[in-house]
Amino acid sequence: MLSNYDALLVVSFGGPEGPDEVMPFLENVLRGKNVPRERMLEVAEHYQHFGGVSPINEQNRQLIAAVEQDFAANGVDLPIYWGNRNWHPLLADTLQKMKEDGVKRALAFFTSAFSSYSGCRQYREDIARAQDEVGESAPQIDKLRVFFNHPGFIEPMVELTQQAITGIPDNERDRTKLLFTAHSIPLGMAEGCKYERQLREASKLVAERVGFADWQLVYQSRSGPPTQPWLEPDVNDVVRQLHNEGGVDAVVVVPIGFISDHMEVLFDLDTEVQQLSDELGVRLVRVPTVGTHPRFVTMIRELVMERTTPGSERVALGDFGPSHDVCPVDCCQYTPRRPPTAGGT
Structure with missing residues (x-):
């Protein structure tokens, strides 16, 4: 069944990798959101505190390298691509590269363990916009399930x-x-x-x-x-x-x-x-986050194999059971509530 997929796409948030990238990055993050500019400048100072570099991109590179090594050791022949919502490599650029490489259908691993608009549905909307931007023959993307109880x-x-x-x-x-x-x-x-x-x-x-x-x-x-x-x-x-x-x-x-x-x-x-x-x-x-912990890296391969191997077990701990593979139409919807204007409307 792996032959049904040509690649794995890692989908993440993105972050600046230098002082000059901080404000453009935050403008991407906050575009269309009702966040005061004072808050944006405050967050910008957080990044400048670390030299204007968010560690998230490098951490994603390390995770991808670990998964590639795990795939190679276990006979999983899938190239791994990476696209972000808010900063380079942006999803549209990544999907364009995938199209040029002949990728027709890919699985997607979102770097969020939990279901929410910003952690799931918005990423799916990001992918849909990127597919529209790439146009005809843009790769189909199938999301792996959330893993909060894996x-x-x-x-x-x-x-x-x-x-x-x-x-x-x-x-x-x-x-x-x-x-x-x-x-x-x-x-x-x-x-x-x-x-x-x-x-x-x-x-x-x-x-x-x-x-x-x-x-x-x-x-x-x-x-x-x-x-x-x-x-x-x-x-x-x-x-x-x-x-x-x-x-x-x-x-x-x-x-x-x-x-x-x-x-x-x-x-x-x-x-x-x-x-x-x-x-x-x-x-x-x-406590540290899971990062590139070997068991977490193995989990990503297991999520891929359960989607590509008929009859495989979909493991989960606790009472909730495994999450769905295909998100319902009304899953994780969100309409931001705007505060009243001075006129009360």
Whole structure:
């Protein structure tokens, strides 16, 4: 059945790789969105804090190299392409290259483990626009399922979380809180998808396997205007609250909503939350993301093989079962809610 597909396409967000790329990149990200310019300039400073370079592109290169090596070792003969939503290599350019290379039909791996408009449907819309731009004979793209409860995602997160907990002194272990964090999204977006439920399930699966009952799901990286409700609570608010209540000595932060240590992890967690924790005198331990963990890399091959091998098992942990292969027409819809104008309309 692999003969039905000519390639694997890795689809991601993209990021700047130099100071001069930061503002054009952010303008791409925020085009058509009701985000104050002050917020865009604030985020631009986050990137400049790291020399104007987001690590996400290099992390995707490393992931692709690891998957290519795994494919070669296991007889999977599929070339891997890579296209981004917001920065080079852009999806339209990648699909044009695929067309020139004779690719007719490809599987797509989205670098998001969870279902939401921005993490799934919007990428599918991006692909459709890229196909329109490429025109006749643009390759057909079939998305692989989301993997929030796949053993290849959960097992590495369990291993990494357990290692982090082990590093906490015994006299602090009973006063340690486990915080699972993910990118916040507008409530209007959350209401149209299974993002929250999938995050809670993934967090529960990890917490159960590390034997940690005291855990909470929190959010980070909010970017919308104050008038627009987003998923809460914010990780910084929770760390401060835990300190004020006097119930914790240490906090273990598990970035369950991310698969690599890109800007939202490096700045929002390793910089902002770390600074707050230092001010409060709370020990902060941040768990790594799955990155190129061998089990995660193997999972990508397993997702490919289950779609190309009749009768193969579609594995999943917990009570949810494996997600669908073909997204329903109404899946992960989102219509942004505009704040009232001065005239009240």
